[in-house]
Amino acid sequence: MKLGNRIQVYTTGLFILLLVLISAAVYFSFSKIVYDSDVDQTRMEAERIVTGVNERSDALSTDVLRAYVPANGMIRLVLPDGTSEVSLTGGSQENLIEQAYPYEAGEKTEVRRYEGVPYAFVSIPIIWTNGEVVSFQLTRSLEATAQNLNILRIVLMSVALLAMIPFFLSSRLLSRLIVHPIRSLIQTMQQIRGSGQFKHIPYERESKDELAQMAHTFNKMMVQLEENYQKQEQFVSNASHELKTPLTVIESYASLLKRRGTQDEELFQESVEAIHSEAKRMRGLTEQLLLLARKEEHWDVQFESVDLPYLLQTSVSSFEKAYQRKVDLFCPQGIYITTDEQKLKQLLYIFMDNARKYSVDPIEVNVESKDDHVVILVIDRGMGMSQKDLEKVFDRFYQVEESRTEGYGLGLSLAEELAHVLKADIQLSSEKGKGTTATILMPLSEGSHF
Numbered sequence: 001m002k003l004g005n006r007i008q009v010y011t012t013g014l015f016i017l018l019l020v021l022i023s024a025a026v027y028f029s030f031s032k033i034v035y036d037s038d039v040d041q042t043r044m045e046a047e048r049i050v051t052g053v054n055e056r057s058d059a060l061s062t063d064v065l066r067a068y069v070p071a072n073g074m075i076r077l078v079l080p081d082g083t084s085e086v087s088l089t090g091g092s093q094e095n096l097i098e099q100a101y102p103y104e105a106g107e108k109t110e111v112r113r114y115e116g117v118p119y120a121f122v123s124i125p126i127i128w129t130n131g132e133v134v135s136f137q138l139t140r141s142l143e144a145t146a147q148n149l150n151i152l153r154i155v156l157m158s159v160a161l162l163a164m165i166p167f168f169l170s171s172r173l174l175s176r177l178i179v180h181p182i183r184s185l186i187q188t189m190q191q192i193r194g195s196g197q198f199k200h201i202p203y204e205r206e207s208k209d210e211l212a213q214m215a216h217t218f219n220k221m222m223v224q225l226e227e228n229y230q231k232q233e234q235f236v237s238n239a240s241h242e243l244k245t246p247l248t249v250i251e252s253y254a255s256l257l258k259r260r261g262t263q264d265e266e267l268f269q270e271s272v273e274a275i276h277s278e279a280k281r282m283r284g285l286t287e288q289l290l291l292l293a294r295k296e297e298h299w300d301v302q303f304e305s306v307d308l309p310y311l312l313q314t315s316v317s318s319f320e321k322a323y324q325r326k327v328d329l330f331c332p333q334g335i336y337i338t339t340d341e342q343k344l345k346q347l348l349y350i351f352m353d354n355a356r357k358y359s360v361d362p363i364e365v366n367v368e369s370k371d372d373h374v375v376i377l378v379i380d381r382g383m384g385m386s387q388k389d390l391e392k393v394f395d396r397f398y399q400v401e402e403s404r405t406e407g408y409g410l411g412l413s414l415a416e417e418l419a420h421v422l423k424a425d426i427q428l429s430s431e432k433g434k435g436t437t438a439t440i441l442m443p444l445s446e447g448s449h450f
Helices: 003-054 062-066 094-098 143-195 210-260 265-293 308-323 341-358 387-392 411-421
Strands: 073-078 084-089 108-114 117-127 133-141 304-307 327-330 336-339 363-370 373-380 425-431 435-443
Touching: 003 062, 003 108, 003 117, 003 133, 003 143, 062 084, 073 094, 084 094, 117 143, 143 210, 210 265, 304 308, 304 341, 308 327, 308 341, 308 363, 336 341, 336 435, 341 363, 341 373, 341 411, 341 435, 387 425, 411 425
Parallel strands: 327 363
Antiparallel strands: 073 084, 073 133, 108 117, 117 133, 304 336, 363 373, 373 435, 425 435
């Protein structure tokens, strides 16, 4: 069953159930009130008859009681042995005489049914002419009340049936209003699947209901998917472009070697050197691409307590020997953090290597404290970068200097991935002509102090 039909069936069924319950409650409540009122009236009438008879100066007799017989009821006197002393009926109520007449020692009021007709029954004990206590019973027909209740039942049923028509139409309209955004979502998804385009669902932006939130969330997801798709296309395009250059160089020198390599020793050495250099460049590029392609769960991160001063000292020492660059390190002793030592070293190398490329002055690595966190600063006094470049520097293959051939524009993208798996925050701040500062923010381990 479709969602719209299900909503319509459920809402209509619930409305019918509530309507039946309300109608039944109204009918039975009104019925009880009316019957109780009729019984009270019959009781008061019986008391009036008994009072009137007792005030008569002559003896209580059948003729006296006959004057009080209701037109739609019966008066009866029942002896203690269960026999009827007097039975008087009015109108066409002779059939009441044939009904059982048990003796009631005390006062009693109730509604009884004879042949499907309701009657108000009242029994009051009185003293008979012979001094014996008898049961004075007054029975009055409630057929008019029953007819009125029957009319009420018909009216309630008619109102319920008539009310179902507009409710059925309104529930159908409601189901369409609810299902419309869902249908739009389905159609949009089908169009996306068929055309490959990223489309949005139109909706009322002023609305704050769940359907508007669903459409808004879907549109945001489409924007994100489109951005990721464009980044993926750009990534593939840039990767192809970066690989094309070394492949072209290798192919050119290989063709040159094939034609004249064995004849010219100098050309042979130049070709081998160029091919080797481009092969190393391709290997570095593919290694960084593979690292960026990894998912978080495939990084094999092993967190442990690490002596930060020792880690920084060994990292800086290795970097200085590898690149013959001066690195000034300032780090207090006794600082421990919980991290993956090798991944943090890799993150530091990326920032120090980036500082090396953009400056000729000594690089600074400083450690500061901020609340319960340690702040590692990698500072260079180089050319710096503009705010526009700073916003894009973490994008893959982005390079501040388009003419730069060293590097692939992947280092900072890799740094962002490493920081994510290490649960660290990284930031770059830079000013044109004054240098760049890379910030790594990590929580301190217990027991660490500055």
